[in-house]
Amino acid sequence: MAKSLLIxxxxxxxxxxxxxxxxxxxxxxxxxxxxxxxxxxxDGVLQLAPAQQPAAVQQKDLAANLQALPLFGVExxxxxxxxxxxxxxxxxxxxxxxxxxxxxxLIALIDRYDQVITL
Amino acid sequence: MATLHVLSHSPFTDSRLSSxxxxxxxxxxxxxxxxxxxxxxxxxxxxxxxxxxxxxxxxFALDEDLGxxxxxxxxxxxxxxxxxxxxxxxxxxKVNSWL
Amino acid sequence: MKFAxxxxxxxxxxxxxxALRFAQAALAGGHQIVRxxxxxDAVHNASSNVVSAQDELDTPAxxxxxxxxxxxxxxxxxxxxxxxxxxxxxxxxxYGRSAGNLEAPWELSGLGQLHExxxxxxxxxxxGGP
Numbered sequence: 001m002a003k004s005l006l007i008x009x010x011x012x013x014x015x016x017x018x019x020x021x022x023x024x025x026x027x028x029x030x031x032x033x034x035x036x037x038x039x040x041x042x043d044g045v046l047q048l049a050p051a052q053q054p055a056a057v058q059q060k061d062l063a064a065n066l067q068a069l070p071l072f073g074v075e076x077x078x079x080x081x082x083x084x085x086x087x088x089x090x091x092x093x094x095x096x097x098x099x100x101x102x103x104x105x106l107i108a109l110i111d112r113y114d115q116v117i118t119l
Numbered sequence: 120m121a122t123l124h125v126l127s128h129s130p131f132t133d134s135r136l137s138s139x140x141x142x143x144x145x146x147x148x149x150x151x152x153x154x155x156x157x158x159x160x161x162x163x164x165x166x167x168x169x170x171x172x173x174x175x176x177x178x179f180a181l182d183e184d185l186g187x188x189x190x191x192x193x194x195x196x197x198x199x200x201x202x203x204x205x206x207x208x209x210x211x212x213k214v215n216s217w218l
Numbered sequence: 219m220k221f222a223x224x225x226x227x228x229x230x231x232x233x234x235x236x237a238l239r240f241a242q243a244a245l246a247g248g249h250q251i252v253r254x255x256x257x258x259d260a261v262h263n264a265s266s267n268v269v270s271a272q273d274e275l276d277t278p279a280x281x282x283x284x285x286x287x288x289x290x291x292x293x294x295x296x297x298x299x300x301x302x303x304x305x306x307x308x309x310x311x312x313y314g315r316s317a318g319n320l321e322a323p324w325e326l327s328g329l330g331q332l333h334e335x336x337x338x339x340x341x342x343x344x345x346g347g348p
Contacts, residue, residue: 042138111144127233
């Protein structure tokens, strides 16, 4: 049976290529039909903030890649409730349908996966 | 499935340690290496917090990083070398490095 | 035990050296390394153009030696590498660059190689940051 992998993305979308490259790991794994989860933690939840203007800093739109996740078979998408709250983000306003989990649920989530990459 | 969490950022300039401590499962372990061993700076709030971690949680620090910084690990922390690091990554079900 | 080792940091980052020492300790302990995968800034570890001062640690050279000696599978993410100016001869020609700076034992390939290694290994160990 294929090993499951949880990718924890902790970087803001505009801090360099890290957020995009974390997402690329998820998209590549999805293309291979692997059991993958993606968790947005700490500044990573900022990737889900609405109405961002990547063109203002001459960047490509990360949101487009995020929307592609379910198409690539990556449907287990999570965000930390605490990280959202700390940054004043409303779960309802996020650009991607994610399951919002508290710390206890996050501990159980990490526990469930065979492997973890935190970027 | 118990996780070995690995940290290498200084806890004084970075939020990884506090995020990680909130997400530790009851049988998880934490290995401090690089600047993360500064969490063992005597008298720091971080060092106190680690000292108060439940017994079930294994706390480890990489010996060379302690040595480089002239730090001594408190009794609660197990000091490991590279073979020890390898052994820990076998003992735990998975390794989560906070990059 | 079978390890997949993924590195995310450039040669001068302490975590590059840490990954190297971990790999050496794992092999010395009788474990197997199914693949080294260099991603993000770690692609610079595979550059043949890094020049270290004589009295400084030459991490890229140590990696190269380890991969040669132990006949490891050393894979560098192609997208991350191109973005950071790490090209083999073939890519240098393809993009009209004057020279490549990635040679054997390193191979350029895609992120699928990271997933494949993680699937094959008992443990996936990532190194990065400071």
